[in-house]
Amino acid sequence: MTSAPLTVIHSRDNAFVKDLRRLAQDSTAYRKQGRVWLEGDHLCSAALQRGVRPAIAVFSESFWPQAPAMYAQAASKVIVLADGLFADISGLESPAPMGFVVDAAPSQGLRPGVATVVLDRVQDAGNVGSILRSASAFGFRQVAALKGGAALWAPKVLRAGMGAHFALDLVEGLALEELGVLDVPLLVTSSHEGDLLHRASLPWPCAWVLGHEGQGVSPALEAQASRR
Structure with a gap:
């Protein structure tokens, strides 16, 4: 064989x-x-x-x-x-x-000007895998994970991602200040303020920030947002 x-x-x-x-x-x-x-x-x-x-x-x-x-x-x-x-x-x-x-693919670092999903301390492996799957389906090319979240290549994340890992550039363990190289509008999700998603005109490419399941996006990161 x-x-x-x-x-x-x-x-x-x-x-x-x-x-x-x-x-x-x-x-x-x-x-x-x-x-x-x-x-x-x-x-x-x-x-x-x-x-x-x-x-x-x-x-x-x-x-x-x-x-x-x-x-x-x-x-x-x-x-x-x-x-x-x-x-x-x-x-x-x-x-x-x-x-x-x-x-393991060596990290090439963040690329500027690329449609990116930013994970701000997202903890649950299943959630992270589902986000990667959706990111790939919607045309994002890069995922930037800040320190404190689930490991991107953990077995449970891999299973939940269902192959999306191989369609994305993944960079993890980042500090907040490292996001400055993205050079695209930063969009922050919020459950209590900002525009309703279905009514918003969204720029592309952009960096879409998803926050911690319980705490949401950190105030320091939210302060840098172009849109909420």
């Missing part, structure tokens, strides 16, 4: 298994390892469609004989895990039988 090196693992003490478990279950492990775990065929196929090439393709032992050849052929290395190991590693209630380990 593949010319890539193939390794079969049955031991829980294997170093790769330990690293993979951290990637799958720890929301910030990717920052230390420099790699990201994509679990399931939807995320993996979305990555391939965007030109991402996995460092490692991982399959459960029972799924391996019937795994689509394109997944194995895309990877530099193939690892087959005993079913019990794969289930133990998985972050899903019903584990997918395959996944990719991909190298």
Whole structure:
């Protein structure tokens, strides 16, 4: 099926298994390892469609004989895990039988003049993933996450994003003053003031700011807004 090196693992003490478990279950492990775990065929196929090439393709032992050849052929290395190991590693209630380990894309920094979504300490991984999905669908090209929010490449965010990560430039861990390079109008969402969205004439490109679920947009950031 593949010319890539193939390794079969049955031991829980294997170093790769330990690293993979951290990637799958720890929301910030990717920052230390420099790699990201994509679990399931939807995320993996979305990555391939965007030109991402996995460092490692991982399959459960029972799924391996019937795994689509394109997944194995895309990877530099193939690892087959005993079913019990794969289930133990998985972050899903019903584990997918395959996944990719991909190298984390290096951040290129914020680009000026680009339609951007700014996340101001948005905490919930599901919310962040849904925002990324919507941002991609509405033509935004860049997401800027301020310090204090959910990790953008966390497993739960990846699952909620459903492949949107690969259509966006993601920059995280930013300080407020770093947003100055965007050089586009800053639009702030508010539940209690400003224009009604369906009546507003919105500039494009712009930077659309979404705030913390409970606290909203920080006063310091709101003070910089072109529109509310």
